[in-house]
Amino acid sequence: MAEDLLQPPKNGKTLEEVGYEYFNDLASRSFFQRFGSGNHSRIFVMHDLVHDLATLIGAEFYFRTEKLGNETKIGNKTCHLAFNKLSDPVTDNFEIFDRARYLRTFWTIDYRPTPFNNEKALCIVLSNLKCLRVLSFQRFSNLDTLPDSIGELIHLRYLDLSSTTIKTLPESVCNLHNLQTFKLYYCDQLTKLPNGMQKLVSLRYLDIRLTLKLEDMPREMSKLNHLQHLSYFLVGKHKEKGIKELGTLSNLHGSLSISKLENVTDNFEASQAKIMEKKYLEKLSFKWSDNAKDQFTNSQSDMDILDKLQPAKNLKKVSICGYRGTRFPEWVGDPSYHNLTELYLSDCHNCCILPPLGQLRSLKKLRISRMSMLETIASEYGDSFSGIIFPSLERGDSFSGIIFPSLERLQFDNMPCWEVWHHPHDSNAYFPVLKFLKISGCPLLRGDLPSHLPALETIQIEQCDQLAFSLPWALAIRRLEIRRNNKVMLRELPLSLEEIEIQGRDTTKSFFEIIAITLPISLKIVKFEDCSSSFPGDCLPASLLSLSIINCKNIDFLKQKQHHESLQWLYIDSSCDSLTIFPLETFPNLGSLDIHKCENLECISASKILQNLNDIFITNCPKLVSFARDGLPAPNLRKLFVFSCVNLKSSPCHANTLLPKLEYLSI
Structure with missing residues (x-):
């Protein structure tokens, strides 16, 4: 059965379809069957027997080691080799490759780089292992180049150079x-792929x-007509590197990111990519370069493209x-x-x-x-004068x-001209399951937030200087974060609130005023910055x-000398x-x-045993x-760090018995 997988597919089936058939057939005849139902379902008891049998039969063909080197005991029948790191230093030759010339798999698992000559080790591998089907150099540090001898591995099916520093x-x-x-x-130093990639006809x-x-x-990427996964495509200016090269790649699956779309000349060229025919794609990204010229003169062309x-x-x-x-074409939304x-x-x-979404x-x-030109997000299910996030309907409809x-999840970021967000009159007709709302970097936005968000759990408002709002009606709200907002005034706190982070004086x-009157009974985490008011500690x-x-x-x-019984984590920086x-006895x-940077702190006192204290950091x-x-x-203290406290006279007394x-x- 395994040998059949190496033959060209028959009956018009793809390799993947043949593989699925074999896998399902093997699974149906295996001992890996569950019995029972519900929580009492278990793997069939023959599982261990099958595992032992597979290990007994396959042990001489598969070898895994923590550290690969000359001393590694590997047999001459071994076909599959996996390891975590190579021995250091690398010698002129690895004797193990003389014993394992018929390796099919050379595989790194959670590879840990070692300081040696990767290029030398690589040449040794490539010169000895001519039968490889699978080769992985993933995470090999300082792997800058591949030797030309890589082309001699004519049986290779799988090559992984991920997370290396390879340049060419x-x-x-x-x-x-x-x-x-x-x-x-993540080959972040690689600048160019080989010109002859179209020859990889099986890719x-x-x-x-x-x-x-x-x-x-x-x-001529279009010649790779068996390609099923292409994560990234950069549109080139030359016609043989243009977007039309995607046209014949009709079997692409998963995700595809198309960049440098400013190099597409017109809508006819864009249509040659045949994006509509790629029905197996699940995720698409369209990107124009930030430094693209003629931002305004190409506006209509980009709309057509x-x-x-x-x-x-x-x-x-x-x-x-x-x-x-x-504006966006009609298909968006x-x-x-x-x-x-x-x-x-x-x-x-x-x-x-905005398109109607x-x-x-x-x-x-x-x-x-x-979106630097957007000023208004409209209401009433569509107004022609403004950005429309709600359905756009004809008058009378x-x-x-x-x-x-x-x-x-709804998020607005860095909208410098956005001023108005209108909401529909019927507050029950929109956002019924919205859980997360974030508005950040919108300095001109004013008015209020939507009033009725029944499922909302988290609100984050940051750098919205003109926004003064009341919290929406939300039974489920758990987290509130307000940072760098000058006009936001809290009028109430939901009883369900568990975490609050606020920055800014007002x-x-x-x-502080609210928490002294209506205390949230579920509040667990509080963080505040840049405040000049006094904190009601007894609240x-x-x-x-x-x-x-x-x-x-x-x-x-x-x-107030009040004991804070529940507090488990306390952080003070440039305050008090x-x-x-x-x-310390105040926090049992x-x-x-x-x-950190508590300028007048002179002493850390403790009159009671602190059973739960694990870490102390003072700088x-x-x-x-x-x-x-x-x-x-503190009998359970494990870490004590004291940095830049120039007048400290001694470490804690009796540390050998009390700690x-x-x-x-x-120190």
């Missing part, structure tokens, strides 16, 4: 006519994700970045895209109107970023459905587990100038204490002189 590939790679998988993921999988310095594609790049209807994810048109779950629009600087019934994630029925002050909720205070010079939350003695269940406290006179009774579990000490 020899043209001899194109002699690997049987190569089916070529992985170059099915080419992964060049995060190969960011790649300048263009090889010519993007229109001709319309994808098939079963697409799940779409990203459009750097688009220069003034077309409700017939029933499977679309994620949509990202960014750096579309000429667009002043509210009827995408499966859309779960929507992110709109850096009505829309009775729910807008964004599946949307869970917002923090309003939080800390009993549920609080973590407290962070950053750049709040006037805060003194210890003046009035604090001179820190009483504290597990971690971090104090840049210039007046710190001592710890508790009687020592620091029996101390593992790390640095």
Whole structure:
């Protein structure tokens, strides 16, 4: 059966289809069957027997070792070799390759780089192992080049050079006519692929994700008509490297990112890519370069080009970045895209109107970023004068459905001109399942947020200086984050709130006022920055587990001498100038204490045994002189770090008896 897999497929079937048939046949005849039902279902008891039998029969063909070197005991029948690292230093020759000349697999597993000459080791491997089918040099550090002898591995099916520093590939790679998988993921120094890549007629999988310095594609990629996975395509200016080369690649699966779309000359050339016919693609990304010239003069051309790049209807994810048109083509937001779950629009600087997106019934994630011309997002299910995020209907029509029925995450980033966000009158007709809302870098946005978001769990508002809002009605809200906003004033806190992070004088002050009146019973994490008000320390909720205070010079939350029983993690940075003695006994269940730049702190005291204290970090406290006179009774303390406390006179007294579990000490 295995030998049949090496033969050309019959009856018009692909290799993948033949493989699925064999796998299903083997699974149906194996001992790996479950019996029972529900929670009592177990693997059949013969599993261990089959495993032992496979190990007994296959042991002489498969070898795995932690460290590969001359001393490795490997047999001459071994076909498959896996290892974690190579021995150091590399000798002139690996004797093991004399014993294993018929290796089919040379495979790295969680490879740990070692400081030796990779190129020398590579040459040794390639010169000895001529029968290889699978070769992996993944994560080989300092692997800059491949020797020309790579082209002699004519049986190779799988080549993985991911996460290496390789800069060039020899043209001899194109002699690997049987190569089916070529992985170059995160080769961030690679600038060029071999010109003769079209000779790899068996290639099915080419992964060049995060190969960011790649300048263009090889010519005539259209000849790789067996290609099923192409993660990345850069449109070149030359016709043999243009977007039409995608036209014959009708069997592409998974995700495809198309970059440098500014090199597409017109909509006819775009139509030759035949994106609509690629029905197996699930994720598509369209990207124009940031430095593309003629941002405005090419606006209509880009609109026509993007229109001709319309994808098939079963697409799940779409990203459009750097688009220069003034509006989007009709297919963006077309409700017939029933499977679309994620949509990202960014750096579309000429667009002043958003497409109608509210009827995408499966859309779960929507992110709109850096749309510098957008001023208004409209209401009333469509107004022609403004950016429209809701369905655009003709006058006199009505829309009775729910807008964004599946949307869970909504995010707006860096929208410098956005001023107004209108909301539909019927608050129950939109965002019924929205869980996450983030608005960041929108300095002109004013008004209020949507008032009715019943499923909302997280709100993040950052750098929106004009936005003054009340919290939406949301029974499920768990996290609230407000950073660098001058006008946001909190009027209430939901009882369900578990985590709050706020930055800014006025917002923090309003939080202090509210927390003194209505205390959230579920609040567990509090972090605030840049506040000049006094903190009502006696109002800390009993549920609080973590407290962070950053750049709040006037805060003194210890003046009430109240015990904070629940607090487990405390972080103070550039705050609490009035604090001179820190009483650890105030926090009987504290597990971690971090104090940084507390200018007047003189002493850390402890009058009670601190059973839960594990870590103490104290840095840049210039007046710190001592710890508790009687020592620091923390029997479970493991880490104690004290840095840049220039007046410290001694470490904690009786450390050998009071700190029996101390593992790390640095002063």
